Amino acid sequence: MTTTLPGGERLLYGCMGLGGDWDSEKYGSQDIAAAEAAVEAAVDAGITVFDHADIYRRGKAEAVFGEVLSRAPGLRERITVQTKCGIRLADGDRPGIYDLRGDSILQRVEESLTRLRTDVLDTLLLHRPDPLADPAEVAEALMSLHRQGLVRAFGVSNMGAAQIEELQAHLDVPLVANQLEMSLARRDWLEAGVLVNTAAAAGNGFPFGTVEHCRRNGIRIQAWGALAQGRYTGRQETDREQRTARLVASLAEAKGTTPEAVVLWWLQRHPARIVPVVGTASPARIRACRDAAVREPELAHEEWYDLWLTARGEPLP
Template identity: 70%
Template sequence: MTDISTEPSGRAPGARLIYGCMGLGGGWDRAPYTTEDVDRAQAAVAAALECGITVFDLADIYRFGKSESVFGEVLARTPGLRERITVQTKCGIRLAEGDRPGWYDLRADSIVRRVEESLARLRTDVIDTLLLHRPDPLTGPDEIAAALHKLHRQGLVRRFGVSNMSGAQIAHLQARLELPLVANQLEMSLDRRDWVEAGVLLNTSAAASGGFPEGTLEACVDRGIQLQAWGALARGRYTGDADNPAARLLRRLARSKDTTPETVLLWWLARHPAGLVPVIGTSRPERIRACRDAALRAPDLTHEEWYELWIAARGAPLP
């Protein structure tokens, strides 16, 4: 069993990285989690804390609820840990049940019920930040806002944010909310680049093939909404044994800066002036530790190096 009872050393001011717990809890099935699953989760949390990471991201659907459950077990094993970390979770996606496909559900009663279930699994009395996981086109913003206000009044949730929403969708909801939305979590990485390319492919033939709503980053920055980048490690496409131009460039830059390719990959996101905060989702302690410098050091990439990585990943010159 890994000891995580001690205060993490070298904690950087502010959140430079978030640990995503989607990989914790065993399989993507309804089978019960095991003691070994809890041990693995504890080892991952310990590695994150060693890197100075104190924000942990979950969702009610991850591993069919088992991610929250094993994280709750880790909290129960470690007195005092809950007070030292920020717990963020999400609701709004319903997984497939029998012949019924998965769907989105942000109805007020559903939001409240899902939060109550998450609190029970997490073994805590308050969620620090609740994100709405995906937009639900059948639920209006007034109903959503009523549920969020109720949860806040009851002391069950401290702050609210969204995930996978455009700037226009955020503004539509925020107009009904007394509380500020504090985060928007989007898939952003060196591999998933539409968030940055939307701004430079304007007025080119390639713009029509993009799906990212241009102006979303700017809208979040203007509103003081933290942009969280899920999928930040690009599922290993550029690290480990990967062999492609961007991976080779990452390794060269990592050697010159006395760090790891994972750190340089995360620095590429964090270097953007929108203040992106990467979410790392690996459950392997050694790979979590490979991200340590990205949590503890400001991004060490020049303007030119940032563009070199972008162009290497694109495989084509910029327009």
Template identity: 75%
Template structure:
């Protein structure tokens, strides 16, 4: 029986989307299990104990190879938090991909994830994307049932605004604990929304203003997927602006005796919302490069933080 409380409780999360081989239904192999094991070991070495999944990652193979890792490491399950998501259905033949948060679908996806992960409980279940046809009462009834059965300990959402979260939070007896959004120095609309108020650029931003504030006010952890900006500031710069930003990140890393990856994550974590970055690389060396973000308080001063924002922004603040 798994005994973990289900609280994420970590400064970083490890995102398992890169594990499991190809994005096809083809079976995974021994090399895919070995890759997953190496990534999990590297994450544990730097102090990461929350592992983020989704039922669709690699057509379920990300969960499956992780389950293989758990089966080979007795006692590991009790030391970690397992988080997964449901709500997206991948394309199937002529049918395009859709969103599906109907109660029976959620129940079926949870059962399938439990089987693949080889565990008896999911610590945190996130609703992956908003389903426009979803009935909040149906969702709440289903989540409540999963919780009462002991199949899921806690719940959260992903890619949702404060206005979308509120109807669920108002009906659920169990509080929502997290909202996972794409947030990085490369994806800054979440940050820009708050400073573009009363400017002509506000309408074009698109990020739902008030989402960060809603989550902070209601104790909902903000998790940042894509936190390393797909390597645009730590390896594969494509524009002069990205190169200039990467150079400043590198110089700060040298000054502070750390890595560029840690500085990039510190920039997110320095925000008062206490954002929890999700590190998604499958490369063990790059995972280890995030060590100081997992173990040290963000070592960025007020002006240094703004310097990186402005460098990535490429223009002055309004």
């Protein structure tokens, strides 16, 4: 079975769109067929890492993926399966909360393994920071899962450098991933580093130093929302998005690839070796991302900046 994110994977497939409607409690045969088509397209595109969370489609995303694995002998041995825990969805009058108590982590992992129909997770990410979490208790739960052979590696999601450092201090294994929202549209992670000593820095909420911390410690950054909800490859709602989409299309034509690949290359071109997560459920759009999985980012220094500045809509400070 494959190991997780040592550095070779260029692209992940995000499974949040699988499993039918968010509001329904069950999935049907059409949802399984749609999941099979998406997984097949991802594998055809050269993607071998599949990203889940226990809350996606209220557990149905993991469940339909488990159905796909059960119908495809040998597939599990050729792919990496990653999931997340730590968010509890709203239930009746009770609002959604974060929950990284040790017992909760253990329970959620057991439920994910059952839904995914696998005996081990390649990677487990902690989905969101829980302000009440005791890092030592969290680490003990994670190490228990590791000792039992239920989880091979661990990471975090939506966490800053200080939070990662605090958890790592209690762990006997290195954290391997941090999943953050990053795209040509969501650029606060990038601009935090260039707005230092400017008035605009106060309006940037990204925890400065997080990208640098991950690079320094070998933590692979995974970018969720990497296609920017199709802003530059499908629908455009503003003049700036239209200008950026035209530039993306022009670069794609010049390089013999797709607009989707250009948008993903923009992330991959960063020296942090960012790994985009492709979340579309459309097999055609998944296959359109193939060059981001199998080709090095073919963006010159100036082309990368052209994309950034066009999407930004104003000069750098």
